[in-house]
Amino acid sequence: MKSWIAFLFGSALLIVGTTQAQAAVQLATPEQDRYAKQAVPPAGKALVYVYRLGDARPQTSPALWLNKRNSGQLEPRTYGMWAAGPGRLEVRAGRVDATPLTITCQAGRIYFVQLAVNADGSASLRQVPYGTGRTEMRAARLVLDPAIAARAAAAPKPVAPKPAPAPAKKPVVKETRAASDVPADKGTSGVTLIAKVGSFQLANESQIIVAGLTRNFSAATVAYGLEGEWRLENGFAFGLELFGHTQDYTTTGSAESGDMAVTNVFFNAKKYFRPGALVQPYIGVGIGSATTTFSASPSITINDGASAGGFAMQGMTGIALRWRHVGIYTELKYESAEIEDAAGEKVDASGTGLFAGVSVQF
Secondary structure, eight states, X not given: OOHHHHHHHHHHOEETTOOOOXXXXXXXXXXXXXXXXXXXXXXXXXXXXEEEOSOSOTTOOOEEEETTEEEEEOOTTEEEEEEEOSEEEEEEESXXXXXXXXXXXXXXXXXXXXXXXXXXXXXXXXXXXXXXXXXXXXGOEEEEOHHHHHHHHHSOOOSSOOOXXXXXXXXXXXXXXXXXXXXOOOOOOEEEEEEEEEEEEESOSEEEOSXXXXXXXXXXXXXXXXXXXXXXXXXXXXXXXXXXXXXXXXXXXXXXXXXXXXXXXXXXXXXXXXXXXXXXXXXEEEEEXXXXXXXXXXXXXXXXXXXXXEEEEEEEEEEEEEOSXXXXXEEEEEEEXXXXXXXXXEEEOOEEEEEEEEEEEO
């Protein structure tokens, strides 16, 4: 292994509890920075990244305290990395008596913490999901431990140093692959609003409704949905959805035509897989009610122009791409709904839909 690789891990992977000297911030080389961003936790340890982006006080560099040990400073667009044993880790910024951010570390896991300096000079810390940390930390540069860096610079050089052998390719590939496979099984909790549009197609496009006449519905039409859900850190979500679609229809053997508007209200339960990652597949189910209203022209009306209702249920699956507060959704859903009016006339509003939408998380 090249000497600089050993230097990287000697200066960056510091076991929590090691006191660091207060010295000027020294940045890693681009190659060291790249390897640090691909690092995997040492055996029996967790890996903790603390990073800082641009903020309101770029001239201020607050100290970091890990378990009340001074662990260096971060300038804007820099980050540090530490190996921590399993158990409770308290991260503070600015003062040793500041309110801590507490992380329960597990061996083999990677954690990301964002540091920000506010306009009033106070420092704030927050833990972010795995996908968010990986994405945002691309704009930051690794800070080396100043105490170890100073000792390395002062060490005497050998008279006739032998060239170090080239690093083996296999360990590099192994590290990169393992870093990308770290499970992102913990996300953030909160309220998410989702708006989506798409197309909906009835399962039964030709139905006999009222007086033995056959109504022929359009093959597909524009549909819409508005959903609010409460997401938990483990990926489960519960919420309400308003979903509607409208089909045009004609009548065989008659001049009658019109449209059928279907409105659904569902209570949904979902499971998002890899809730802390950028790409999150999900599945879900919902139960609720469906109502429909018919309009007809010129004179014959279905259900006397009134609305009818019935029980409805649905299943859905899709993929959500989520960043910190916004996301993009794709969804395939199947709805089962049979609607009946007071006279006993029935309409089958079951069908399938394909949707795309956006989300905002609070």
